[in-house]
Structure formats: structure tokens, C-alpha cells
Amino acid sequence: MMVEIERCSHSRSGWECRGSWTDSRGGRHSAEVAHTDINDKGRSLKARTGPFGVHAGSLWQDTPLLLAAGLFLAGGAAIVLLSRFVNREVAQVAQRILTDPGPALTLLVDRSTARRPDGQEYALLRLGDPELPLPPGTDAERYATLRRSDGRISSSLTWSDDEVRLLEPGRMTVEARIPHLDLQSGRPRIENAEGRLLAEIVRASGHTGNVYCIAAPDGTELGRFARLRRRTWALRLEPGCSTLVADMVLAHLFTVGRAA
Structure with missing residues (x-):
């Protein structure tokens, strides 16, 4: 899907940008878009939804988070089974x-x-x-x-x-x-x-x-x-x-x- 980056603000962790898009049924949505900065304001970017919200670019950028979440869930399941x-x-x-x-x-x-x-x-x-x-x-x-x-x-x-x-x-x-x-x-x-x-x-x-x-x-x-x-x-x-x-x-x- 294509997301239009509408506004960006600076925070302690960097830039936070929000964008909007239209789904296949014509519904309009707005959310924070990860992996964007002030240079993307006003642009239309290819984005997708994932386990951590809407993000521009490839899923590979979320690999560390996905691995950490997977290890956490696997460890929790192992502890429950062992108990x-x-x-x-x-x-x-x-x-x-x-x-x-x-x-x-x-x-x-x-x-x-x-x-x-x-x-x-x-x-x-x-x-x-x-x-x-x-x-x-x-x-x-x-x-x-x-x-x-x-x-x-x-x-x-x-x-x-x-x-x-x-x-x-x-x-x-x-x-x-x-x-x-x-x-x-x-x-x-x-x-x-x-x-x-x-x-x-x-x-x-x-x-x-x-x-x-x-x-x-x-x-x-x-x-x-x-x-x-x-x-x-x-x-x-x-x-x-x-x-x-x-x-x-x-x-x-x-x-x-x-x-x-």
C-alpha cells in the first residue's frame, strides 16, 4: 500500500512521522509510520503493516525486534512446559x-x-x-x-x-x-x-x-x-x-x- 507522510515531529528517539492511506474498500486510515523521518514529509511511500504497526521499507529492518520477540515467546513457552x-x-x-x-x-x-x-x-x-x-x-x-x-x-x-x-x-x-x-x-x-x-x-x-x-x-x-x-x-x-x-x-x- 502507498502511505502519504503528512507530518513529522522530533522526539528523544528521533523523528516520528504520521501518514494516511486508503484501503481497498475506500476506508481512510492514519497512523504513525516507522522507518521514516523529516525528509519523507509530503512524500508517498510504499509501506506495509506488521506486528509492530505500519512501517515503510522492508520487513528486514524489523528483524532484531522480531527475533527478540520470538526468543522471548519461545523462552516463556519452555519455562511453562518445564514447570x-x-x-x-x-x-x-x-x-x-x-x-x-x-x-x-x-x-x-x-x-x-x-x-x-x-x-x-x-x-x-x-x-x-x-x-x-x-x-x-x-x-x-x-x-x-x-x-x-x-x-x-x-x-x-x-x-x-x-x-x-x-x-x-x-x-x-x-x-x-x-x-x-x-x-x-x-x-x-x-x-x-x-x-x-x-x-x-x-x-x-x-x-x-x-x-x-x-x-x-x-x-x-x-x-x-x-x-x-x-x-x-x-x-x-x-x-x-x-x-x-x-x-x-x-x-x-x-x-x-x-x-x-
């Missing part, structure tokens, strides 16, 4: 955690409840539990109780951006903690009140996504968990895992893990 592949692999691991035979305790853990695969409730996170007074200096939005299926309070917990603490019910006596979350995000340590290592949460070898092992100080696997879907984890606790470590892992999933 779907990893999420599908992790979900398959989570399903195996729930179905593997053996004496281990298997649980589905979401934002506030841990249930057995048959739907039976095992533990419940209760925020702002009215049966226990809020300890002095504690943020009400970051204080909760951990209740068993029979309603019994097994422990209470509080958390900050840097630490998750498991407390004796109704008291501020620390039973276990995961300290320094920012410094050990790749290998959180579960410690007792004196700072002795009880277990570590480590990424499971051979997996690229959200699959973790609970390892004793001697390396024995006490359990593992994997993300089944958004904000829901499949958790397996071996018979050798103590109640304290198990509750601390639940506290971790109820707080740090709830965003995953």
Missing part, C-alpha cells in the same frame, strides 16, 4: 508417598488440617484458640494450637519470618524450633529447646521439585513429604520419627509450607 513437567513429577512422587505399603503414618496436609488418606482427621491447626490465653507479647495472627482428632491440644506454636517454634500448650516454654529460616532455607534444622539437632529437612536426591526428606542427625530417613498440589502436601512419617519431630514437621508445613 508443568516438574509439577507432574512431584505430584507422582506425592501419590507414591500416600500409597506405598508399610507401617508408616501417611497424611495429607493442607493449610490447617492433616488427614489420613481415608479422610480421617489426624491433627488440626487452630488459629487464635479461645481455650488458651494468648501469651504476652505474641502476635495473635501468628499463634495457634495443634489439636489431635479427639480435640486434645498436643502443643501450641508461634512463628515469625525467621523462626517457627513449638511450645508447651498455653505456655511460652519452647519444646522445639526451626531457627534462622532465611539462612538455612535449603536445609532447615529442627532443634530442641537447648539447640540440639533433632532432624533436618533436606531436598530428596534425584528430584528437581518440592520433594523433601526428614533426616535424623545420623542420616536415617525419618520421613518425607512432597507437594501433591498447591498448598497440599503428602507426608510420610516412619515409625522411628518421634512425636516431637513429627509435630515440628507439621508446624513447618502449616506455616512455611502453606504458601507453596
Whole structure:
């Protein structure tokens, strides 16, 4: 098509010229025309429309932009496909955690409840539990109780951006903690009140996504968990895992893990 360049103005990036043309149906159009300058004002130029608007001359002048756009789209598509592949692999691991035979305790853990695969409730996170007074200096939005299926309070917990603490019910006596979350995000340590290592949460070898092992100080696997879907984890606790470590892992999933 032929475009008549009507006016040009100077900008920081150079000359910006507008032109008008008539389409095959007689319709009149006006737009900015790329690859033109003040010397083209008043001239009729051969132009075409493309992905970046109307431009005079050859499409080869837009090659760098087209290549950049193509690479961007290809990279975005690759990231989406890789993410779907990893999420599908992790979900398959989570399903195996729930179905593997053996004496281990298997649980589905979401934002506030841990249930057995048959739907039976095992533990419940209760925020702002009215049966226990809020300890002095504690943020009400970051204080909760951990209740068993029979309603019994097994422990209470509080958390900050840097630490998750498991407390004796109704008291501020620390039973276990995961300290320094920012410094050990790749290998959180579960410690007792004196700072002795009880277990570590480590990424499971051979997996690229959200699959973790609970390892004793001697390396024995006490359990593992994997993300089944958004904000829901499949958790397996071996018979050798103590109640304290198990509750601390639940506290971790109820707080740090709830965003995953």
C-alpha cells in the first residue's frame, strides 16, 4: 500500500512521522509510520503493516525486534512446559508417598488440617484458640494450637519470618524450633529447646521439585513429604520419627509450607 507522510515531529528517539492511506474498500486510515523521518514529509511511500504497526521499507529492518520477540515467546513457552513437567513429577512422587505399603503414618496436609488418606482427621491447626490465653507479647495472627482428632491440644506454636517454634500448650516454654529460616532455607534444622539437632529437612536426591526428606542427625530417613498440589502436601512419617519431630514437621508445613 502507498502511505502519504503528512507530518513529522522530533522526539528523544528521533523523528516520528504520521501518514494516511486508503484501503481497498475506500476506508481512510492514519497512523504513525516507522522507518521514516523529516525528509519523507509530503512524500508517498510504499509501506506495509506488521506486528509492530505500519512501517515503510522492508520487513528486514524489523528483524532484531522480531527475533527478540520470538526468543522471548519461545523462552516463556519452555519455562511453562518445564514447570508443568516438574509439577507432574512431584505430584507422582506425592501419590507414591500416600500409597506405598508399610507401617508408616501417611497424611495429607493442607493449610490447617492433616488427614489420613481415608479422610480421617489426624491433627488440626487452630488459629487464635479461645481455650488458651494468648501469651504476652505474641502476635495473635501468628499463634495457634495443634489439636489431635479427639480435640486434645498436643502443643501450641508461634512463628515469625525467621523462626517457627513449638511450645508447651498455653505456655511460652519452647519444646522445639526451626531457627534462622532465611539462612538455612535449603536445609532447615529442627532443634530442641537447648539447640540440639533433632532432624533436618533436606531436598530428596534425584528430584528437581518440592520433594523433601526428614533426616535424623545420623542420616536415617525419618520421613518425607512432597507437594501433591498447591498448598497440599503428602507426608510420610516412619515409625522411628518421634512425636516431637513429627509435630515440628507439621508446624513447618502449616506455616512455611502453606504458601507453596
